Amino acid sequence: MAKCVKCGAPLREGELYCHVCGADLRVTTRPKRTGEPKRRRSANVCAIVGLSLAFFVPVAGLVLSLIAKENVRSGRFDKPYKSLADWGFAVSVIMIVLTLLVGLFLVLFHSVILVELLELIVKLAEMFISAI
Numbered sequence: 001m002a003k004c005v006k007c008g009a010p011l012r013e014g015e016l017y018c019h020v021c022g023a024d025l026r027v028t029t030r031p032k033r034t035g036e037p038k039r040r041r042s043a044n045v046c047a048i049v050g051l052s053l054a055f056f057v058p059v060a061g062l063v064l065s066l067i068a069k070e071n072v073r074s075g076r077f078d079k080p081y082k083s084l085a086d087w088g089f090a091v092s093v094i095m096i097v098l099t100l101l102v103g104l105f106l107v108l109f110h111s112v113i114l115v116e117l118l119e120l121i122v123k124l125a126e127m128f129i130s131a132i
């Protein structure tokens with residue numbers, strides 16, 4: 001049963017003001033969330049960023065998703081984000097495998113394209129450096 005925050009008297013259902021001391025209960029009747037909402041939020045962010053990164057930077061996504069999964073196990077996590085962490089993990093693994101396969105394919109069959117691609121990256125890097 002809920003208690004008045006001010007005087008500690010047991011409250012009746014639906015009371016707006018404490019019948020003992022008259023304290024305004026509308027703000028405080030909601031059960032207070034104590035504990036670690038901040039940590040929880042950062043864990044949720046971890047899952048979201050992990051999933052987003054999984055598509056572009058698979059290794060970083062994998063690491064973040066693993067952190068998020070670890071947070072699920074230790075309990076500081078909102079439930080909807082559990083599946084997000086799982087998805088981030090799955091997508092990361094798939095993207096890493098795909099990247100490795102594509103890389104392998106390029107090395108084995110299209111090494112010329114790979115070399116040109118690397119040269120292009122080097123050129124872009126040089127342009128970037130000279131621009132600074």
Ligand SMILES: [Zn+2]
Pocket residue numbers: 004005006007008009018019020021022023
């Ligand atoms: Zn009261």
